[in-house]
Amino acid sequence: ILNVEQSPQSLHVQEGDSTNFTCSFPSSNFYALHWYRWETAKSPEALFVMTLNGDEKKKGRISATLNTKEGYSYLYIKGSQPEDSATYLCASFYNQGGKLIFGQGTELSVKP
């Protein structure tokens, strides 16, 4: 059974703080790692898709890194803003199966 773990489960920060979350996944037969941003009462939206060991991706104040050998990815948010409040999901895709395995998410709350 493939299991994707995210930590922490929830995070409360002040506006302007920088923060990061972790996603751990089985590295055997790994193909890709996805990060999604999910605001309350909306649908998840993709942030990044990464495949190569050492990949780094950036979108505005949000960036992500990938280590496929040890099976983890970090998501960083620099200078958090209240509009960054959301649940951040990671999901891994394997060479067998054709489906994403989602973690349970990290719920971020940014207070003004």
Place this chain on the structure above:
Amino acid sequence: NAGVTQTPKFQVLKTGQSMTLQCAQDMNHNSMYWYRQDPGMGLRLIYYSASEGTTDKGEVPNGYNVSRLNKREFSLRLESAAPSQTSVYFCASSDPLHEQYFGPGTRLTVT
């Protein structure tokens, strides 16, 4: 370009009733998925269709059936609804190995 659409948006069923959730995508994606969202459990895959004409079970398929009607449409059927199926249901589509695009969700309550 509507992306992924789902109907209905809300539904209340009585235990034992049946219903079909509809999903359609206009992005010419090969793969389509049905998830359910429950508090504290993230997204759990019910069924998926890697390409037209194929369907496979996900993590929580019991109590559900699916039909990949054509490349655009993927429906989810509850034959005999149970209170444990109260949830928010999301449909998604993607090209294989690429990011998934999600529909707006269907909020289902089974009493």
